[in-house]
Amino acid sequence: MTNMEKNVHSSVLVVGGGIAGIQASLELADLGHKVYLLDESTSIGGSMAQLDKIFPINDCSICTLMDKLTQVSQHPNIKVLTNAEIEGLQGEAGDFEVTVLRRARYVDEEKCNGCGACVEKCPVEVPDEFNMRLSKRKSIYIKYPQAFPVTYAIDMNSCTKCGACVEVCEYDAINLNETEKRLTLKVSSIVLALGFSPFDPKLKTEYGYGRFPNVVNSLEFERILSDYGPYNGTLLRPYDQRIPRKIAFIQCVGSRDAQLGNIYCSSVCCMYAIKEAIAAKERDPTVQCTIFYMDIRTSGKDYELYYEQAKKKYGVRFVRSRVASVDEAPDTHNLLLKYVVDEEPRTEEFDLVVLSTGMCPPKNVERLAKILGINLNKYGFCMTKTFSPIETSKPGIFVCGAFARPKDIPETVTQASGVVIKTARINTSESCKQAPVQPQVERDLSQEEPRIGVFLCHCGVNISNVVNMNELAEYAGKLPNVVLVEHFLYACSRHSRNKIAEKIREQGLNRIVIGGCTPRTHEDLFLEVMQEAGLNVYLLEIANLREQCAWTHLEQPEKATEKAKSLVQLAVAKAKLLTPVLKPAVDVIPTALVVGGGLAGMTAALELANQGFEVHLVEKSGELGGHLRNIHYVLGEENPQEELKHIISKVSSSPNIHVYLNSEVVAISGHVGNFQTLLKHKDGAKEIRHGVVILATGALEYNPTEYLYGQSSKVITQRELEQKLAKGEFNAKSVVMIQCVGARTNDNPNCSRICCGHSVKNALKIKELSPETEVYVFYKDIRTFGFYEDYYRKASEKGVTFICYEDEHKPSVSLEHGELKVVAWEPVVKQWFSLQPDLVVLNAATVANTDNRNFAEMLGIPLTQDGFFLETKMELSHVDTPRAGVFICGLAHSPKFIEETITQAYAAAAHAAEILSKSRLEIEGTVAVINEDLCSGCRICENLCEYGAIKMREENERLVAYVVEALCKSCGVCGAACPTNAINLNYFTTEQILAQIKAALVE
Amino acid sequence: MEPGNFEPKIIGFLCNWCAYAGADLAGISRIQYPPNIRIIRVMCSGRVDPLFVLEALKNGADGVLIGGCHPPSDCHYLSGNFKAWRRTLLLKRVLAQFGIEPERLRIEWISASEGDKFARVVKEMVEELKKLGPNPLKLTEEAK
Amino acid sequence: MAETQGEIKYLIFLGCAIPYRVSAYELSTRKVMEKLGVKLEEMPEFNCCGVPMDPISHEMMLLLAARNLCMAERKGLNIMALCPGCTGALKKVNTMLKNDKNLREEINKHLKEDGLEFKGTIDVKHLIQVLNEDVGLEKIKTLVKKPLKGIKVAEHNGCHVLRPKEYMGFDDPEDPKILKTLIEVTGAECLDYMDESQCCGAPVAGVNDRIPLQLTKEKLAHIRDVGAQALITICPFCHMMFDTNQIRIERMFNEKFGIPTLHYPQLLGLALGMPPEELGFRELRVKPTELLKQLGFQGS
Amino acid sequence: MNEQDKSGQEKMGKQIIKASELDPKFKYEITQMHGGEKLLMCFQCGTCTSDCPVARYSDSYRPRQLIRMTQLGLKERILKSETLWLCAACFTCTDRCPQGVKVADVIRILKNLAIKEGYVPPVFKELASSILDNGYAYRIPELRIKKREQIGLPPLPKGNPESLAKILHGIELKKLLEKRGE
């Protein structure tokens, strides 16, 4: 690293502004890198902006995304380049020079403030691609209401250059003759987050998409469901905008289809179809939803529960049959689907058909790949390897998100975090980072009376067209403690902001009220002003006059003016009581504790060590490696034992890593930045102090009690088979494999994700070593998602026979005169038949490590029902826990493949490094504060706090509560519950809120 | 006060992440609703102390709206919305004991994409409160 | 592909079924092609295309088809077949032999017994392909004398003109367009109906007498439901199912259809201004009396 | 053939198929033949049965089942099965199979094998002998040939059975047919 450092720029280019690109950019920027976030579209957000809810939690997609968009918009280190594409690349890792073409947008990003006046005037209407052409937009448009940048754009394909928009734009933002521009970026690394393009179902003519209006694709259905979609969230079908009574979902459209050449599985469509069916059911429980599938692939964490819930709670019907064709009834425009159940062909009528269209590589990616010099796989996705899952074939260029392989959002976000640890040159010395805006020395206000300045924004005419600004200003001027009122056409413009700072200094203002648009998007701009003017940032209050007043009372200017006065009064009342808040900070010990010396733990440890941090790696057993020690082949070319040796040698030789074998964690205390851990090993105990914890405790193989396991040496587990194969001890002529042993059962409802791939892998190995051996695989669903489908097909091609079983028809294994006999039901031939294999191989489930419970208790973090660690937000990142500074990765989180384990370990390392890289950790000032005099020691707050931020201590022989500021997330739940009002929340104090209430209600 | 042109006053405590954003979206989408509500932003619906509700009613609010994120897990703080919900149920009982119609207090889950829902809730509240008439506490205060 | 030297010239491949039972199809084709300036030459000494033998012996089928191809190669002309089954067999074997050297050698070994050799010098097309690709819609349009305005018909392509798409490939079997546009160029309207691409069942007629009739009946019902005045076919077997068997079907299922079924060249012939008699209308079992009346032909 | 397509399937239903009835080699044999190459790729999605026009009206004809039985090696049962002959060779299944299995070709292969095992449905015997006799699948009556001329069609070219006999010489099947035909 050191010899490279000379050329290292601290800039990174992220290509693709979907959730993958956004997440990677935010994390890189937080680490102090300058980030260029480039997207070919007019707005960032990618596909996620189009989704209604997101599985597995069914959160609102746009809410989740908007949170991130806001962060991007406010991050000083991120430069967003929309309408842009890469034209050329020069140089090498650490020193790239990228030529970027920016196509004309025709609207100036600096000037346009998103008022939308132009849209009303534009006479040209065209289909809105964002709403999948189910509604219309104008030639000048913004992609979606919440889009970032909040700048309109003109679509020159339809624009008539009539100039109406130019005329109406108060801010002179439109230039119909704008031309494209080129720029050159110098960056040290590039992250590709190009996402996917949806499969075009027109290519599957038998489903009638494009011919029959009531056949829609899944993204269209997402838009139909969306509250800001073409039908405002009412469930309607396109042809007659009638509520559909019966909806069919057809799976694998454009995936797992050799006729189309898309052989891989798109991995997400089973889950999203279930989600969409649930959403339809939630809108109207009488709607009947049927999902037609070949295999249901819900192998993510707790996804099987989601599937079960769809069946049991929502009554979604699942039919195992690929739909052969869709026809339309000419009179009703209903659709007739042909499928087969129990080997009986059927035709059934539906009012709406949703095609679960798969993910294809991003459009025109071959061209970009050529420019960048990276390899694509045979399907056009980015080529990666098992043991280097985020590296492209070119050093310095990394990949994350759906472009690496079709995947869902949580996996995407995890991978985006993972990329960061490889991309970033994290350096504990602050100098190499782009410093965020340095806070000015704050003025001491302790002796000052409140002197409030009120700054009112017309927002062009957005506010002033409705609210009488003069009247408002006059009113504000009379409010107590207000010493200055000013108007601005655009308060947020750079010019105005300078003016505000000037006024603050000039007039000695010490509390600021802005009357303008919502604080959710613009607060940070004004916080900067405060800092520049030397005021504590908590002395600002914003009255939301645009989104929550002018725009919602367009026809009632007088009442809107009254309301605006009231809103300003409310803000002034709070402002008067605002006090400076110091952001608490904790010292960070730049050392990590990693628990578990399997692949996950070692990978995370190595990455942190590479970044220069000290790591304590604690392994319970006598050897490093965990399950990887038993894996001799992978579905790919690498040799896992070689890789393992390599990793272990790197770990052992790293001066930054202390390995403790045969050791266990006895106790952990403390908080982020400063934990104390007690280790026990055979020579005694040891105490370690560290800033973060990474839990990589792995998982266990289920010990089967089924199918004569343990009673006959001819019944073995898949792992044992792999040992035999590797040691050359395999000699069976007929093998039966049974899937889902101990998984997807009542006791352990979840899917173990890896075992289908494991069987396919070993079956292929058998066929390689002994082609004449017959292999039968009994499965419930074959879950070879993503590119693993290739190997499933390869196994079929080699003659491995896959036979589906249902719980009612499980195969039975018995011994007759010492010989194995398997009796099973074949559902297509509809016959029982028997086999006499030499070996029965059980795919034992992967179950949670029982040690997890101890860690959960010691650290106060939750577990899933089946005992895996539970992350904070299952629909986003996989690595964070509710406990600040504690991260999870690998099998300890849920069953996963090697490449996924590595990716997640990278992500955990990245999140850990973000903390470790800071010598002091600044914490939001809006934390809870406890007045110890008032506290009665009832412990109510302690129990309520989800983050374990409240602790109790003895004080003068009295139990009192205190807040661990590093853990508090500012929800205020404790404050609302404290019976003695001992708790307050900075910036949202009880007194301030009461003052707001009173102000709101004065006559 | 004449019942005919009675304009109820509503205090809305909206959580920053969902309901407040939903109210913003109503504006962005130019959805119109009556101007009777005053919104106070809190980080989480779980921050709403019963005291705030009581003070609002005592000071003459005709209705109070608490807006949070959809359960089970839209809540930015995992479960603040549940806590608000439990508290609201209790509080409604308390209000009834004071002779205040529990319908004056309303809790709603409004996501950042539900601008129309926010507007609808405000409209509904205004209509219902018009039917209920002014807050009885206000009348007794006035009587004093 | 054999040279056509400006003029359009094909060997006409009749197959077995057409001479055996469906001469109206042949007759109307010949008349119409003459009008359109397509020269048709007779195919000497041809034999069964091979399709009926496929279930018995794939090899025999290959040889039968290959022999036909050799006859055409000798004449140096491309084949135009009327029967989709024949088209399919000849096209498929032609492609297979052209692309698969081993297979070609094997087949040629047999052919040599009679001094023949497959060389791969010609192409095979179906009638509608010739109309669409060689004659062209534009030319047909200019020759239409009597646009069939106000007439509503439905089409049935038949499976083998479209499938398997690997070998046929000139139209989308799931949403075929060519026959439709050829119908529309006559001025008639072509209606969509349900399950348009479904098989009529004819090929099973030899082994089962119920299933094919049920399939045809289902199609007739869909066609009736959309109000088509006639059905247009381009396959002798389909035609037999819809026309010859229609009365039987009506009796068997106790339902009335009364849907006249025309060979496409019959319809085209009318539009080109030829009288029904010349186009073999007399041979139709379900008489298109109403239709002809509407077009101004009395009493045929 | 009234009840013919109601094959022996149901009768078989009760008993358990024994391992000895399965011929695991059978599937590999099929993949060696023209059109059978992709047999092993079938993952039982159901498309072929769902869309088969014959299956819709037959109680027993199920293409997916035939493919499955072939994969499992139930050779005897398949070749004896009368339902095999119901395939209309419409190729819908072949065109729509997502795994690229040429279903109709596999069924044709099975028919060819059945013939080798000695089962020839009467209609095929007729067709074959007609072809061998005069080159056409049908024996076209004189009356028809005359009528052609009446309506103005050119004379039908004569077939050449001698040439056919030459090129078909050496096909095992011909002998078989002849033998059976007698």
Ligand SMILES: Cc1cc2nc3c(=O)[nH]c(=O)nc-3n(C[C@H](O)[C@H](O)[C@H](O)COP(=O)(O)OP(=O)(O)OC[C@H]3O[C@@H](n4cnc5c(N)ncnc54)[C@H](O)[C@@H]3O)c2cc1C
């Ligand atoms: C119908 C549907 C429903 C889904 N539902 C869910 C769900 O409920 N939960 C879930 O977890 N997942 C769901 N998914 C999956 C989810 O959409 C993806 O996991 C996620 O969007 C992947 O994010 P990404 O950033 O990798 O790609 P994208 O969102 O596709 O973003 C890629 C970005 O890159 C840009 N780009 C592409 N090429 C270039 C280029 N050459 N130059 C510059 N920019 C470029 C694009 O404009 C785009 O903004 C669903 C997917 C679909 C299709």
Ligand SMILES: Cc1cc2nc3c(=O)[nH]c(=O)nc-3n(C[C@H](O)[C@H](O)[C@H](O)COP(=O)(O)OP(=O)(O)OC[C@H]3O[C@@H](n4cnc5c(N)ncnc54)[C@H](O)[C@@H]3O)c2cc1C
């Ligand atoms: C049977 C089986 C077959 C698999 N086959 C494949 C395959 O073919 N291809 C593929 O890609 N992936 C496969 N995987 C998945 C792959 O093995 C994992 O993704 C990867 O090895 C997980 O690494 P890990 O570090 O998370 O967990 P583990 O390998 O389980 O390592 C956890 C480590 O933590 C230690 N530990 C546990 N508790 C404590 C404690 N309290 N204190 C200290 N240390 C502790 C353990 O001793 C162990 O060394 C398979 C997994 C299994 C179980």
Ligand code: SF4
């Ligand atoms: S009118 Fe001008 S400022 Fe307003 S949205 Fe349009 S371009 Fe932007």
Ligand code: SF4
């Ligand atoms: S110039 Fe173009 S974008 Fe502007 S109003 Fe006219 S058509 Fe619309």
Ligand code: SF4
């Ligand atoms: S099996 Fe795979 S490709 Fe098919 S619908 Fe499910 S996730 Fe999508």
Ligand code: SF4
């Ligand atoms: S075998 Fe394993 S991966 Fe496959 S479905 Fe069962 S539990 Fe899931």
Ligand code: SF4
């Ligand atoms: S709820 Fe209040 S009184 Fe009770 S322990 Fe917490 S701070 Fe003290």
Ligand code: SF4
């Ligand atoms: S404000 Fe929330 S996170 Fe902070 S201590 Fe109180 S309950 Fe815990």
Ligand code: SF4
């Ligand atoms: S369509 Fe293909 S894959 Fe599906 S069952 Fe039939 S043969 Fe098998």
Ligand code: SF4
């Ligand atoms: S070819 Fe045969 S099996 Fe296939 S769909 Fe047609 S009739 Fe059915």
